[in-house]
Amino acid sequence: MSTGWEDIFAHGSTASVHPFDPDTAAHAAARLDQLTKPPGSLGRLEELIVRMAGIIGQPVPRLHRPGVLIYAADHGVTEEGVSAYPAEVTVQMAINICAGGAVSSVLARAAGAVLRLIDVGIAGTVDHPALVVRKVRSGTANFTKGPAMSLEECRAAVRAGWETTLGLLDEGVDHVVFGELGIGNTTASAALLSRLLARPAEQTVGRGTGIDEAGLARKQSAVRRALQANFEAREPWAVMAALGGLELAAIAGGMMACATRRVPVLLDGVVVSAAALWADRVMPGVRDVLVATHTSPEPAHRAVLEVLGLQALVDWGMRLGEGSGALALLPVIRNACLVMAETATFSEAGVSERVTKEDESR
Amino acid sequence: MSTGWEDIFAHGSTASVHPFDPDTAAHAAARLDQLTKPPGSLGRLEELIVRMAGIIGQPVPRLHRPGVLIYAADHGVTEEGVSAYPAEVTVQMAINICAGGAVSSVLARAAGAVLRLIDVGIAGTVDHPALVVRKVRSGTANFTKGPAMSLEECRAAVRAGWETTLGLLDEGVDHVVFGELGIGNTTASAALLSRLLARPAEQTVGRGTGIDEAGLARKQSAVRRALQANFEAREPWAVMAALGGLELAAIAGGMMACATRRVPVLLDGVVVSAAALWADRVMPGVRDVLVATHTSPEPAHRAVLEVLGLQALVDWGMRLGEGSGALALLPVIRNACLVMAETATFSEAGVSERVTKEDESR
Numbered sequence: 001m002s003t004g005w006e007d008i009f010a011h012g013s014t015a016s017v018h019p020f021d022p023d024t025a026a027h028a029a030a031r032l033d034q035l036t037k038p039p040g041s042l043g044r045l046e047e048l049i050v051r052m053a054g055i056i057g058q059p060v061p062r063l064h065r066p067g068v069l070i071y072a073a074d075h076g077v078t079e080e081g082v083s084a085y086p087a088e089v090t091v092q093m094a095i096n097i098c099a100g101g102a103v104s105s106v107l108a109r110a111a112g113a114v115l116r117l118i119d120v121g122i123a124g125t126v127d128h129p130a131l132v133v134r135k136v137r138s139g140t141a142n143f144t145k146g147p148a149m150s151l152e153e154c155r156a157a158v159r160a161g162w163e164t165t166l167g168l169l170d171e172g173v174d175h176v177v178f179g180e181l182g183i184g185n186t187t188a189s190a191a192l193l194s195r196l197l198a199r200p201a202e203q204t205v206g207r208g209t210g211i212d213e214a215g216l217a218r219k220q221s222a223v224r225r226a227l228q229a230n231f232e233a234r235e236p237w238a239v240m241a242a243l244g245g246l247e248l249a250a251i252a253g254g255m256m257a258c259a260t261r262r263v264p265v266l267l268d269g270v271v272v273s274a275a276a277l278w279a280d281r282v283m284p285g286v287r288d289v290l291v292a293t294h295t296s297p298e299p300a301h302r303a304v305l306e307v308l309g310l311q312a313l314v315d316w317g318m319r320l321g322e323g324s325g326a327l328a329l330l331p332v333i334r335n336a337c338l339v340m341a342e343t344a345t346f347s348e349a350g351v352s353e354r355v356t357k358e359d360e361s362r
Numbered sequence: 363m364s365t366g367w368e369d370i371f372a373h374g375s376t377a378s379v380h381p382f383d384p385d386t387a388a389h390a391a392a393r394l395d396q397l398t399k400p401p402g403s404l405g406r407l408e409e410l411i412v413r414m415a416g417i418i419g420q421p422v423p424r425l426h427r428p429g430v431l432i433y434a435a436d437h438g439v440t441e442e443g444v445s446a447y448p449a450e451v452t453v454q455m456a457i458n459i460c461a462g463g464a465v466s467s468v469l470a471r472a473a474g475a476v477l478r479l480i481d482v483g484i485a486g487t488v489d490h491p492a493l494v495v496r497k498v499r500s501g502t503a504n505f506t507k508g509p510a511m512s513l514e515e516c517r518a519a520v521r522a523g524w525e526t527t528l529g530l531l532d533e534g535v536d537h538v539v540f541g542e543l544g545i546g547n548t549t550a551s552a553a554l555l556s557r558l559l560a561r562p563a564e565q566t567v568g569r570g571t572g573i574d575e576a577g578l579a580r581k582q583s584a585v586r587r588a589l590q591a592n593f594e595a596r597e598p599w600a601v602m603a604a605l606g607g608l609e610l611a612a613i614a615g616g617m618m619a620c621a622t623r624r625v626p627v628l629l630d631g632v633v634v635s636a637a638a639l640w641a642d643r644v645m646p647g648v649r650d651v652l653v654a655t656h657t658s659p660e661p662a663h664r665a666v667l668e669v670l671g672l673q674a675l676v677d678w679g680m681r682l683g684e685g686s687g688a689l690a691l692l693p694v695i696r697n698a699c700l701v702m703a704e705t706a707t708f709s710e711a712g713v714s715e716r717v718t719k720e721d722e723s724r
Contacts, residue, residue, distance in 0.1 A: 036458055037465050037686075038446065038571035043659075043679025045690060084400065084716050092713040096398050101706030103399050109704075110697045209400035210716070297405075314676055317405025324399075328407060331693035335472045342471075344463030351454040354446050354572070 016260045017285035020054045028053030031060065034345040038354070044313065045336040048291070052337055055264045055289050056174075060341050063264070063334045066113035067173030068323055069165060069254055070097060070104060073121030073157075073246035074139030075184030076148065077226070082187045082219040084211045090183050091124040097181065097322065098128040104179055104322035111330050114173055117181070120160050121246030134160035136246050143191065144225040147233070147242040154241035154249050161253030169257065175264045177330060178251045179323025180271045183209075186298060187219055188245040189274035191226045193300045195239050196277055197307065201227070206270070206298035209319070236281045244278070247271075252279035259286045266291050266333065267310070268326040269319060270298035277304050293329040294318055378622045379647035382416045390415030393422070396707040400716070406675065407698040410653070414699055417626045417651050418536075422703050425626070425696045428475035429535030430685055431527060431616055432459060432466060435483030435519075435608035436501030437546030438510065439588070444549045444581040446573045452545050453486040459543065459684065460490040466541055466684035473692050476535055479543070482522050483608030496522035498608050505553065506587040509595070509604040516603035516611050523615030531619065537626045539692060540613045541685025542633045548660060549581055550607040551636035553588045555662045557601050558639055559669065563589070568632070568660035571681070598643045606640070609633075614641035621648045628653050628695065629672070630688040631681060632660035639666050655691040656680055 028050045033039045040046060052061035072094050078087045096102045097117050100109065108115040118132040123139030136156045140148035149157070165176070182188075186208035193204045201223040207216060226243055233242035240249050252275040258265050259279075267273055267290055280286040292310035295302055296319045305312055313332070318325040346353050390412045395401045402408060414423035434456050440449045458464045459479050462471065470477040480494040485501030498518045502510035511519070527538070544550075548570035555566045563585040569578060588605055595604035602611050614637040620627050621641075629635055629652055642648040654672035657664055658681045667674055675694070680687040708715050 035465070036455065036463065037682050041571065041680065041682040042465070042686070042690075043681070044676075045678065045680065086714050086717060089714050092711065093398065096706055096711040096713055099706075099711070101398065101704075101711050103397070103404070103701050103705050106701050106704040107697055110693075110700050209403065313678075314406075316407065316675075318403065318407065319405070320399050320403040324404070328404075328694055328697065331697065332690055335469055335690065335693065338472050339465050339468050342463075342468040343465050344458055344461075349454065349458040349461070349463050351458055352448050352451050355448060 017283060018259070018262045019285055020288040021057045022054060024057050024059055025050045025054030027059040032340065035343040036346055036349050036351050048333055048336045049340045051291060052264055056262055061337050062341060063175045063337050065173050066111050066175050066177065066330060067168045068104065068108045068113045068115040068177045068179060068327065069168060070117045070179035070181055070322055071120050071161060071247035071250040072117060072181040074123035074182055075188055075245055076140045076142035077144060077187050077222055078184040079142055080144060080218060080222040081215060082222050083183050084209045084215065085183050087123065087183045090122055090181060091126055093181055094119065094122060094126045094131065095128055098130040102322060103320055103324045104327060107324060107327035111327060114168065114171065116164065116168060118160065118164050118250065120157050120250045132164060134164060136160060140245055143243055144222050144229055146229055148244060149241050149246065151237060151241045154237060157246045157249035158253035161250030162257045165254035165257040169261055169263055175266065176258055177266045177268065177323040177326040178254055178272050179268060180247045180251060180321055182245060182247050185245050185247065185271050187222055188243065188248060189271040190300065191223045191243040192239065192248065192274050192278065193304060194223060194227055195243055196281065197303060204300040236278060240278055248275045251275040255279045255286050256283045259283060259289045263289060264291055265289050266293050266326040266330060268293065268323045269296040269321055270301040270304065271321060273301055273304040277308060280308065291333065294325040296325065379645060380419070380624045381647055382650040383419045384416060386419050386421055387412045387416030389421040394702065397705040398708055398711050398713050410695055410698045411702045413653060414626055418624055423699050424703060425537045425699050427535050428473050428537050428539065428692060429530045430466065430470045430475045430477040430539045430541060430689065431530060432479045432541035432543055432684055433482050433523060433609035433612040434479060434543040436485035436544055437550055437607055438502045438504035439506060439549050439584055440546040441504055442506060442580060442584040443577065444584050445545050446571045446577065447545050449485065449545045452484055452543060453488055455543055456481065456484060456488045456493065457490055460492040464684060465682055465686045466689060469686060469689035473689060476530065476533065478526065478530060480522065480526050480612065482519050482612045494526060496526060498522060502607055505605055506584050506591055508591055510606060511603050511608065513599060513603045516599060519608045519611035520615035523612030524619045527616035527619040531623055531625055537628065538620055539628045539630065539685040539688040540616055540634050541630060542609045542613060542683055544607060544609050547607050547609060547633050549584055550605065550610060551633040552662060553585045553605040554601065554610065554636050554640065555666060556585060556589055557605055558643065559665060566662040598640060602640055610637045613637035617641045617648050618645045621645060621651045625651060626653055627651050628655050628688040628692060630655065630685045631658040631683055632663040632666065633683060635663055635666040639670060642670065653695065656687040658687065
């Protein structure tokens with residue numbers, strides 16, 4: 001079976017992206033008002049249900065089987081002292097996730113989700129049977145001195161994400177959380193967003209996993225130097241190759257795959273959201289399958305969501321990564337869809353509707 | 363077995379209320395920083411975990427079995443035209459909840475929760491085997507003309523809540539959502555809160571299930587007249603009898619029961635929160651077992667939570683009642699506790715901790 005990769009990327013076609021379906025969304029909204037509850041009384045949950053209906057293309061959207069795809073890679077820029085953690089933590093946390101001991105492991109298990117950890121560029125060897133290896137290269141180059149990777153490597157990383165995601169969807173997964181693991185990757189997402197959103201480093205660089213004041217200054221300096229060293233990278237693929245990361249490219253590829261299948265993507269933090277923005281530039285319409293779950297303290301996160309036309313459900317100061325923020329909200333989203341599917345209508349339950357002519361009823 | 367009712371209410375003792383335990387909470391906070399994640403990176407979820415630890419009195423709080431107790435009753439004040447729905451909807455929705463077709467039924471089922479619907483004052487007969495009947499009277503009197511109920515009836519309603527809640531806790535339920543059902547009960551909660559918080563009707567009366575402008579004016583007028591007609595009710599029990607409702611009194615009794623057992627209560631909307639405020643006045647310390655889940659559009663909800671020292675997780679415009687808002691957030695809270703229990707520590711997983719002397723590491 002063809003994965004569609006050649007069709008879509010070799011020829012630049014986006015014909016198979018399914019746009020958001022406003023008619024089905026309107027049907028869903030109308031049905032919500034027939035359920036035994038005051039119209040609109042579930043607030044944001046009703047918006048969520050309508051959004052899901054329009055993404056999936058079914059007036060009663062069902063979410064059966066969640067999938068969690070965490071892409072892991074290392075970043076050459078860590079040698080600039082941009083993270084609160086040493087680079088070997090990428091390998092250690094990959095093992096922890098595979099062994100079921102990470103926060104993302106716990107939340108995926110609680111949600112009954114299939115979790116896959118895919119190595120697209122860890123600079124080291126992870127010895128665990130659960131790991132999926134699609135390594136493109138062992139970490140990116142230090143992008144303060146030139147491109148993070150070649151165009152070919154970037155395409156290979158996007159393709160790895162595309163193919164592994166389609167593989168999971170073929171197993172019956174019908175909604176996806178993308179997660180990332182990679183010490184240094186908020187520096188990469190900051191560099192990518194500085195270029196994609198035309199914003200200076202001060203507006204895109206945050207504290208990541210919790211770097212101190214001096215570290216923040218080093219991180220901003222690294223992004224500024226990366227933007228200078230890769231001044232000529234302007235076309236989307238060149239921008240990802242120069243300023244991105246292997247896991248960011250893979251996540252973008254995975255989101256594109258979801259967009260061609262009408263599979264809702266629950267967005268986590270700034271790294272994943274940066275990948276989404278890039279995916280939507282390369283394949284316009286990817287944004288139509290996205291649902292924003294939370295806003296993190298990373299300064300550029302809110303800006304990316306705004307550009308993508310998304311509004312997050314919560315702002316809880318979550319900044320762990322691994323898809324954990326999206327996983328925390330996943331049960332709320334699934335249960336909202338369950339409410340749509342299982343709540344009785346006024347006529348089914350024999351419940352009186354609103355008094356429409358209130359003055360007459362007195 | 364004694365339910366403790368006589369001890370606590372006959373003698374006014376609050377000795378058996380367990381206050382929030384700050385030491386255990388501090389232990390929980392310290393343990394959170396040993397888990398394989400950057401310190402504080404789960405944001406509000408970490409506050410939730412710490413809160414649960416302090417309520418339950420265990421540094422690794424576990425929430426095994428959720429319970430949903432929905433108390434239903436009618437309100438004489440509906441004859442003033444204060445609701446968007448006719449009063450017979452209380453009976454119809456009670457049947458719908460028992461039959462599993464209401465939003466609260468769906469969300470309780472999704473959470474694996476035990477749900478009980480208790481009739482403490484429905485003005486009509488609900489014929490369903492799942493209904494628990496503890497009817498104190500058939501709806502309250504129209505409180506614009508005098509007290510909603512007698513002091514004895516009020517005590518009986520509180521006792522019904524106290525006993526049915528203890529019964530559920532004895533079955534192994536270890537965290538509770540209280541819900542309410544009763545056309546007209548946001549008028550009762552507004553009247554109760556106007557007196558308890560010393561605020562005028564304009565600040566406590568909202569649109570409830572969605573009344574129009576003219577209805578809102580009638581509702582404000584009804585609350586104003588209720589406050590005048592019951593001017594002398596100042597002592598907490600007299601206030602609940604005069605301006606409350608049978609389901610509000612029962613919920614308050616249920617919360618007191620939870621407070622004596624260190625059982626966390628997930629607060630829903632304004633009606634339930636008004637009952638909580640009253641319960642905390644009668645039995646100081648009830649607030650210590652409360653967790654606020656959401657803020658509804660009802661104008662007084664935010665004020666009650668503030669007085670109780672609580673901060674809601676979300677503000678999603680939910681205003682359905684039946685405990686539904688709390689039920690929507692329940693999986694998030696349970697999963698947060700699961701993260702605490704199941705995530706590996708840095709030493710368990712062999713993951714390197716933060717670089718503490720960053721300047722040296724360069």
